[in-house]
Amino acid sequence: MVDVSRTFTVRRPLDEVVAYLRDFANAVDWDPGTQKCERIGADPVALGTRWHNESKLFGISTELVYELTVDEPDHLKFTGTNKTASTFDDLTFGRGDGDSTIITYHAHVEFNGAAKLADPVAQLAFNRLADSVPKQMTTVLEKR
Template sequence: MVEVRRTFVVRKPIDIVVSYLRDFAHAQHWDPGTQKCVQSTPGPIGVGTEWHNESKLFGIGTELTYRMMEDQPNRVVFQGTNKTARSVDDLSFATSGPDSTEITYIADITFNGAAKLADPLAKLAFERVGNQVVPTMTEVLEAL
């Protein structure tokens, strides 16, 4: 299993931040690996909503189905799955001064079968991605 954790503050009120990030389709704007992400279940967003995600990291493309597992005012959790991996994106939010929000972003990636052999290299790779998520997500959120 690979875990990447980042905590940072954006200059945007918590309601705007949560409203934006609870729609996982927006991952294509803040996640460096996401090429395309589209809601695949009809209706309003809530627990059980699914998205089709196409990602490419370090030249390797993959597709996952993400599902919203938790939808709270201060936390949203998405789980992505395919044949080789399970990815959990856990985002927690707290007010941090006037018009600012502290975000804790945790990504847990578990590889299945032979893909487990990639864990040591994947840890290094996903740490690099985690370092890219913070400035990208900050820029996107502060531009809202």
């Protein structure tokens, strides 16, 4: 199991931040590992919307299908699955000073079967990756 969390502030209003992050296809901009992320279907983004995600982390490529499983004004959760793992990208939001937003990014990965043996190494790798999310997400959001 991998579990990482980072809290940081961006200089953008909460409503704008949530609206942008609610479309997981935007992960190609803010998630350092995401190579490609496309919505499945043409319906507007809503609870149950799914995305096909292709990521590459430390030389290992993987594909997952993510689903928007929590869709609230101050909380978004995306649940990703494939045969090797289940992953949860959980984003909570609070109002900061002025037009700023406090974001808590929490990523949790549960490996299946023999992949569980990778837990200790994966935790170290995800710690490094999670360190880059606040900077990349802040840069993307503040340019909007």
